[in-house]
Amino acid sequence: MATILVGSAQEKFIVHQELLCSKSEYFAKALTGTFEESQTGIVKLEDVSPFLFRIFVTWLYSGKLAYTVVDDSSNIDQDFGSLDGGFNPAIIKASDLNCEDVMTWPEQAFVALYILADRLDVKALRSTTIDILIEFFQEKRNSAMSAGTYRYINSNTTAASPLRKLVLDRLIYGVRYSSEDLAFWKALPHDMVVTVLIELARRIPSELCSSCHSKKPSYNSIALDDDHSCKDKDTAPYKADPCFYHEHADEEEKKACRARRNPVTFG
Template sequence: MSSTAGLSTSSHTNSVNRNPNKFSRTRSKAASVLSKRPTHECFGSIVTVEVGPEKRSFAIHKDLLCFYSDYFRAAFNGSFKEAAEGKISLPDCDAKIFYIFNGFLYTRELCSEAGKTGLELSSTTLSELWVFGDVHLVPALQNLAIDCLIGRIQTLGSLLNTKIPYIYRRTVAGSPLRRMAVDWEVCSPSVTEDNLSCWPRIGLIELAIALSSKQAEHRSFRTLLQSRGKCYYHVHSEGEHC
């Protein structure tokens, strides 16, 4: 394994302009469970990912990246310029979020540059990791991020309401992250005007629908989780489950 793989380096090379829609969704091949591990064949050639407006450069094993992400598999194994050059640019991506993703590829854990791990990461960071995984088709990252987010809000007793507008801007109707946020608020012991003030109109509609169908036995988020099972908020490839 190259000593540079998985580590960030400074670079001032030109980025590859990318149409965000050109790597279309196909039938998922990406690993969605952490028990499915990459083989030694995934640690061969290395590609470069330039992140953010500062073009922070990450050197990563190509097949490892493709093992976890259908997005990067399409980019590096197709007929696009990125495949020929072995380089892709993500100018709109936060380098701090990509750093955690980069570490996840090699450790299957979440760790920030500041050394915070798992439940220690903020609700903001965990939400942004989930959205990154959604955009770049990394289901295993999404599932780990939402598990940590659920654990964090259960420990702290609250979801960071200021992230609700972000969640609704960056997800589609029915997404697991939206459903989790709605379910948490529905099961909250004290729904107040302050809690709901940051929710967009579509979110309030979804809350109203969820409240109208709330079952009496689901008086807490914990009992709701127990009744639905761990995979309810997960994204899985066909044939995979926790």
């Protein structure tokens, strides 16, 4: 067994080491390498939220994301309201939250879980949170996360991060543009705004045919990758194929992932 001490109060989690290391490269290196933790079996994560880590442990054993009530002191609205990342806890109502229904959770919960999964190097959890965020975006077609959340993502991910790519695609394809939103755009990180502008230049206007569109990027010296979602048609990548944001090892793994989502098509 491995002992994980989480948060400033060092809340103790006892987890099966083999299971933990099979899912997390971070823990595999810490507990089976040459570090002190491999001798003591104890890992300290003082700057990690115990609330988020509890969700991670539940997922580790069940394969599902769920909020676990530990004791009478557990408070779901306060826990979600404590999330980092430009989130406004005032909009959270306990009556709107369901411990086991992730679609009632705030989007920022999955942003925070993704960043935790990134730190602990848990690829499967990253994919799970990506898929849930995509489902959120499909349901809330014209809503955007707060500018503070975008800044949080920008500060805690790299340019190559699937999460950053997803939320940028959300801005590009899923948000309406209005002069009333100027304050929101001014509050976004500069490099994110630049990325949105460049990607908008690649989109196919509805009045143009594909052959006309293909001339526009080259005229503007914009090179499209062979697998770019705008290569042949104007569609949000997260609507076309969530695997754009997954980290599959090879084509077989990607094919299996698609088959799980669409058993009739791929079966």
